[in-house]
Amino acid sequence: MSERVVEVKDLVAGYLPGVNILNGTNFHADKGELIGIIGPNGAGKSTLLKAIFGLVKVREGSITLNGESIVGLKPNALVSKGVGFIPQTNNVFPSLTIEENLQMGIFQQPENYKERLDFVVSIFEELGKRLKQRAGSLSGGERQMVAMSRALMMDPTVLLLDEPSAGLSPVRQDEAFLRVSDINKAGVTCIMVEQNARRCLQIADRGYVLDQGKDAVVGTGRELLNDPQVVGLYLGTLGS
Amino acid sequence: MSDNKTPQKSTGLHIGTPAPGCKKKDPILVADNIKKSFGGLTAVDVAHLEIPKNAITALIGPNGAGKTTLFNLLTGFDTADTGEWHLMGNSLAGVPSFKVAKMGQVRTFQLTKALGLLTVMDNMKLGAKDQGGESIFKALLPGTWRKQDNEIGEKAMELLKRFKLDAKKDDFAASLSGGQRKLLEMARALMTDPTLVMLDEPMAGVNPALTQSLLDHVLDLKQQGMTVLFVEHDMHMVRHIADWVVVMAEGQVVAEGPADTVMKEQAVIDAYLGAHQDTDLGVVTGRIDIIDEGGAK
Numbered sequence: 001m002s003e004r005v006v007e008v009k010d011l012v013a014g015y016l017p018g019v020n021i022l023n024g025t026n027f028h029a030d031k032g033e034l035i036g037i038i039g040p041n042g043a044g045k046s047t048l049l050k051a052i053f054g055l056v057k058v059r060e061g062s063i064t065l066n067g068e069s070i071v072g073l074k075p076n077a078l079v080s081k082g083v084g085f086i087p088q089t090n091n092v093f094p095s096l097t098i099e100e101n102l103q104m105g106i107f108q109q110p111e112n113y114k115e116r117l118d119f120v121v122s123i124f125e126e127l128g129k130r131l132k133q134r135a136g137s138l139s140g141g142e143r144q145m146v147a148m149s150r151a152l153m154m155d156p157t158v159l160l161l162d163e164p165s166a167g168l169s170p171v172r173q174d175e176a177f178l179r180v181s182d183i184n185k186a187g188v189t190c191i192m193v194e195q196n197a198r199r200c201l202q203i204a205d206r207g208y209v210l211d212q213g214k215d216a217v218v219g220t221g222r223e224l225l226n227d228p229q230v231v232g233l234y235l236g237t238l239g240s
Numbered sequence: 241m242s243d244n245k246t247p248q249k250s251t252g253l254h255i256g257t258p259a260p261g262c263k264k265k266d267p268i269l270v271a272d273n274i275k276k277s278f279g280g281l282t283a284v285d286v287a288h289l290e291i292p293k294n295a296i297t298a299l300i301g302p303n304g305a306g307k308t309t310l311f312n313l314l315t316g317f318d319t320a321d322t323g324e325w326h327l328m329g330n331s332l333a334g335v336p337s338f339k340v341a342k343m344g345q346v347r348t349f350q351l352t353k354a355l356g357l358l359t360v361m362d363n364m365k366l367g368a369k370d371q372g373g374e375s376i377f378k379a380l381l382p383g384t385w386r387k388q389d390n391e392i393g394e395k396a397m398e399l400l401k402r403f404k405l406d407a408k409k410d411d412f413a414a415s416l417s418g419g420q421r422k423l424l425e426m427a428r429a430l431m432t433d434p435t436l437v438m439l440d441e442p443m444a445g446v447n448p449a450l451t452q453s454l455l456d457h458v459l460d461l462k463q464q465g466m467t468v469l470f471v472e473h474d475m476h477m478v479r480h481i482a483d484w485v486v487v488m489a490e491g492q493v494v495a496e497g498p499a500d501t502v503m504k505e506q507a508v509i510d511a512y513l514g515a516h517q518d519t520d521l522g523v524v525t526g527r528i529d530i531i532d533e534g535g536a537k
Contacts, residue, residue: 016415040447041419089351139304167350167444169302169473171514174521181525197448202521222528236448 003031011061023213034184036204038197043210084156091147094136105153141172250483253292258497261288268293274323301488344435352421356414364396367431419446439470
């Protein structure tokens with residue numbers, strides 16, 4: 001059996017008292033997998049990522065990282081344990097340069113900066129040439145690249161991505177997906193929440209469809225793409 | 241859910257060959273020489289642009305092309321350095337945003353601006369114009385505006401039903417998901433009975449299944465005689481509903497025309513659509529060898 005990296009069991013979580021967004025979600029990611037999480041608005045996709053990353057309080061259920069419980073751990077502790085998180089918006093420090101943004105990503109281990117920078121630049125070549133540029137002057141697509149790079153600085157074993165393609169033009173969206181695929185091929189387990197469900201499932205090893213806080217359908221990316229129920233309810237037939 | 245039949249497209253909107261700045265037979269909005277710079281960066285530099293009436297026009301272009309800035313200028317949310325633009329003959333240059341909305345040109349935002357601590361219904365009611373209760377004296381005499389308030393409430397309810405938000409009418413707008421807020425914003429914009437509806441990325445953050453009902457709403461607007469101008473990165477949507485497409489890059493209009501012809505222009509593919517637009521990314525990344533039959537396209 002392949003090595004289980006993240007496992008979520010019967011998770012209940014939410015923001016407001018008495019209102020649960022996740023209602024017994026089950027989810028797992030094995031080593032080296034690229035997982036796509038799709039579903040309707042308000043299904044709890046982003047909440048699931050936030051719960052894993054310690055940003056939303058877990059009410060019931062368990063979350064384990066490499067077999068060890070991580071419920072209640074703060075995000076900084078999770079970063080040290082090898083979890084990276086890329087939020088959907090406000091994911092760069094606009095007043096800092098690209099280089100400073102990347103340094104922020106590894107302030108817990110400054111001694112490794114040079115080595116990690118080389119790795120990140122090997123994936124995002126164009127950033128290497130523009131390290132002194134202020135992140136605030138970058139376009140949406142470029143900011144997304146900086147955010148991904150910063151999360152990669154700590155050499156994460158698991159990367160949580162919240163809608164990496166949101167707000168990007170088609171060519172940039174494709175680029176974002178291809179980069180996620182590259183990062184995954186470099187050995188990082190990736191868990192990606194996406195609205196662009198078709199594209200997401202095309203590169204995903206496995207996909208989860210969340211609906212009302214539960215995992216409604218699970219399968220390989222291809223199975224979900226071809227599942228008439230998933231197409232009808234969640235993918236829409238417009239893109240086919 | 242809709243059956244995805246291709247809607248009837250309006251044709252013959254332009255005069256002469258479709259080119260940047262070409263004349264339209266019946267323009268609702270005419271813009272001339274609009275410029276806006278931020279420091280040394282020219283964000284918008286549009287020499288001439290006409291938006292055809294009672295049609296759906298898509299504004300597309302790479303990130304940073306100036307689409308949203310142009311929206312901001314046209315709706316009075318930002319001031320242009322130079323330029324003139326007219327909505328059905330009325331000059332809008334220098335007119336503040338709330339007056340622009342009263343004149344029949346409303347917009348939505350890419351990042352939604354729902355008022356979180358008001359209920360969904362109150363958000364809707366705020367959108368209605370010419371409310372008697374807005375006057376400080378009349379506000380003290382509920383009898384003078386109660387009837388109108390009830391009518392506004394009914395209209396709001398009708399729109400909420402259309403956008404499937406009626407069950408949420410008493411919830412705070414803050415409790416809605418991103419996609420639901422998009423719907424609320426669009427519904428609220430319609431409370432003013434606009435003639436020109438400008439939608440800034442209506443589909444961003446809305447899941448694909450809901451996209452189809454949203455598309456029907458946009459098509460409905462045209463049916464009801466309104467004009468729609470929208471910014472969008474979802475090319476399926478653009479192809480499906482846009483009668484006319486305007487492409488911007490680096491602040492300028494670089495191409496115009498019906499969707500199927502514009503999207504075949506090499507410059508548009510290079511700058512915006514990308515080479516993989518019709519390819520399965522599983523093939524591009526080498527994750528799959530053969531495309532499953534009937535699978536991703």
